[in-house]
Amino acid sequence: MKRAKRELDARLIDDAAQLLVALVRQLRGEAAVDAVTSVPCGHSRRPDCLGKQIAQAVSRALNVPFLQVFADRPCSGVSHPKGFGKLPPLAPIAAPRPSMILVDHLATSGWHVEESLTTLRRLGASASAFVLITGTVT
Numbered sequence: 001m002k003r004a005k006r007e008l009d010a011r012l013i014d015d016a017a018q019l020l021v022a023l024v025r026q027l028r029g030e031a032a033v034d035a036v037t038s039v040p041c042g043h044s045r046r047p048d049c050l051g052k053q054i055a056q057a058v059s060r061a062l063n064v065p066f067l068q069v070f071a072d073r074p075c076s077g078v079s080h081p082k083g084f085g086k087l088p089p090l091a092p093i094a095a096p097r098p099s100m101i102l103v104d105h106l107a108t109s110g111w112h113v114e115e116s117l118t119t120l121r122r123l124g125a126s127a128s129a130f131v132l133i134t135g136t137v138t
Helices: 002-007 010-028 050-062 081-086 111-122
Strands: 035-038 099-107 126-134
Touching (some): 010 050, 010 126, 035 050, 099 111
16 A cells, blocks of 8 residues: 555556446446545645545546545654544635545545545535545554
């Protein structure tokens, strides 16, 4: 995963997006959503992080806009639940559309996805989250 996040291979991004798009269409239909957004970039410390690029590819495939709702939160270290309390709160930089899909590449604990999804909903969007890889931290 570290290599994928560093190299940002276009084929990997497109393949991941196609998997997510197939799931979105299966669960939400063809006219699935008004816009796609991503969990803010953070630990990769780059504004074009893997999760955002996958979300942008999903938006292109669905033919809907990508809308960055939250400011990126570049931070040092690795993404681990013990460090989440040190992150600044999400900072909205755009109003969400009425119906949104939130995309991320990886959800280990689900904390970042839950935080973003809950905030989108609190801002008035009907939102669902789609993640390429999930797991559990024990």
